[in-house]
Amino acid sequence: MSHDSHVETRAVSHGEEPAPETGRGDVVSPIHLASTFALPALDTGLSLEDVDPARGEFLYSRLSNPTRHAVEQRLAALEGGTHGFAFSSGTAAINTALLATVEPGDHVVAFDDLYAGTRRMLEELFVKRLNVEVSFVDATDTGNVEAAIREDTRLVWMETPTNPLMKLCDIGAIASVAHEHGALLGVDNTFMSPLCQRPLALGADLVAHSTTKYLNGHSDSVGGALVTDCDELAESLGFLQQVALGNMLAPFDSYLLLRGTKTLPVRMRQHEANARRIAEYLEDHEQVSRVLYPGLESHPQYDLAREQQTGFGGVLSFELDGDIDDVVAFLGNLEQFTLAVSLGGVESLIECPAAMTHEPIPREEREAVGITDTLIRVSVGIEHVEDLLADLDRGFAAVDATHQSPSP
Numbered sequence: 001m002s003h004d005s006h007v008e009t010r011a012v013s014h015g016e017e018p019a020p021e022t023g024r025g026d027v028v029s030p031i032h033l034a035s036t037f038a039l040p041a042l043d044t045g046l047s048l049e050d051v052d053p054a055r056g057e058f059l060y061s062r063l064s065n066p067t068r069h070a071v072e073q074r075l076a077a078l079e080g081g082t083h084g085f086a087f088s089s090g091t092a093a094i095n096t097a098l099l100a101t102v103e104p105g106d107h108v109v110a111f112d113d114l115y116a117g118t119r120r121m122l123e124e125l126f127v128k129r130l131n132v133e134v135s136f137v138d139a140t141d142t143g144n145v146e147a148a149i150r151e152d153t154r155l156v157w158m159e160t161p162t163n164p165l166m167k168l169c170d171i172g173a174i175a176s177v178a179h180e181h182g183a184l185l186g187v188d189n190t191f192m193s194p195l196c197q198r199p200l201a202l203g204a205d206l207v208a209h210s211t212t213k214y215l216n217g218h219s220d221s222v223g224g225a226l227v228t229d230c231d232e233l234a235e236s237l238g239f240l241q242q243v244a245l246g247n248m249l250a251p252f253d254s255y256l257l258l259r260g261t262k263t264l265p266v267r268m269r270q271h272e273a274n275a276r277r278i279a280e281y282l283e284d285h286e287q288v289s290r291v292l293y294p295g296l297e298s299h300p301q302y303d304l305a306r307e308q309q310t311g312f313g314g315v316l317s318f319e320l321d322g323d324i325d326d327v328v329a330f331l332g333n334l335e336q337f338t339l340a341v342s343l344g345g346v347e348s349l350i351e352c353p354a355a356m357t358h359e360p361i362p363r364e365e366r367e368a369v370g371i372t373d374t375l376i377r378v379s380v381g382i383e384h385v386e387d388l389l390a391d392l393d394r395g396f397a398a399v400d401a402t403h404q405s406p407s408p
């Protein structure tokens with residue numbers, strides 16, 4: 001299939017070849033569970049490089065597996081890259097990206113508002129154990145990234161929008177700055193999915209995903225992905241994934257991801273339509289002090305969002321005008337939104353970052369960046385939006401009820 005086809009078409013079928021053993025071929029890829037594959041004969045000249053999954057050749061499933069190969073092809077096609085890799089988690093993908101690009105003594109510039117797990121990975125593993133230096137900067141201003149870049153900077157690592165503050169950074173401008181200084185740019189595109197943002201087309205060298213989120217989309221599989229169009233980088237990533245770390249995605253999860261990506265375009269459209277309605281509803285609500293959603297004109301980087309994104313996604317945050325007891329009452333009375341970490345599934349999830357995902361960060365640090373006790377993050381699902389709005393009404397009514405003076 002051509003890379004020129006539309007994203008909706010690539011999402012449905014790219015990477016899945018009909019299997020000849022079932023007459024005219026399976027319409028969907030079977031799940032290949034085999035850990036090893038029979039060779040036709042002993043070929044004394046056989047080397048790993050001779051085995052080509054693109055020709056339907058497989059040797060051992062850690063190296064390559066037909067189901068994983070199919071999904072890796074599709075992930076690459078969706079992000080507009082030439083090499084795709086599927087991992088056992090988003091964390092494994094990011095860890096592999098870092099190991100492929102930096103060595104002890106190197107310097108990394110990273111957004112100071114990264115996913116907490118990535119920040120901990122950088123601090124606890126790369127800084128403390130692997131002697132890599134990391135400068136965390138407010139990348140909403142590209143000038144801060146440029147000021148932090150040094151001669152030994154090998155990698156710039158970004159997320160946009162960030163979690164849960166929905167801050168953006170300018171991928172194209174940061175790519176130019178990184179490249180001028182001989183550094184690579186990696187972007188974690190989990191929040192947007194390739195439907196809403198294509199970092200490679202904007203100049204990034206590497207894109208990472210927690211496929212656990214939108215790409216799989218059904219909250220039933222943990223996985224990760226990397227996509228690049230750089231052959232040299234792909235070689236390092238392949239070595240780490242298949243030889244040194246063995247942190248690849250298993251066949252069953254590869255199948256789930258392959259299946260999930262088919263509906264990504266339709267899901268994303270519904271996530272976004274619902275998120276927009278909810279963001280507007282919250283913006284008008286007297287019990288809400290601020291709403292953070294890049295699709296609202298009130299977002300401080302709305303213009304950048306319109307420029308570099310092709311959609312606004314389904315995650316938003318808002319601040320309840322009250323205290324932590326109000327948050328407890330609000331969350332405790334919702335019936336449709338599930339109180340849970342994670343995001344990007346078809347069902348609506350809600351969480352309080354200060355008490356859940358970002359609880360390990362000291363309070364002063366949290367509050368200094370704007371993660372207050374009453375900040376609530378929502379991953380808007382694809383349910384009927386009127387049911388979601390009715391549920392939020394229920395939550396706000398419960399907060400009101402706690403403020404009524406007890407009857408005499």
Ligand SMILES: Cc1ncc(COP(=O)(O)O)c(C=O)c1O
Pocket residue numbers: 089090091092115117118159163188190191209210211212222223224342
């Ligand atoms: C933006 C982002 N990147 C990476 C990860 C890590 O992914 P995983 O949980 O699949 O390891 C997450 C998980 O929440 C995330 O939100």
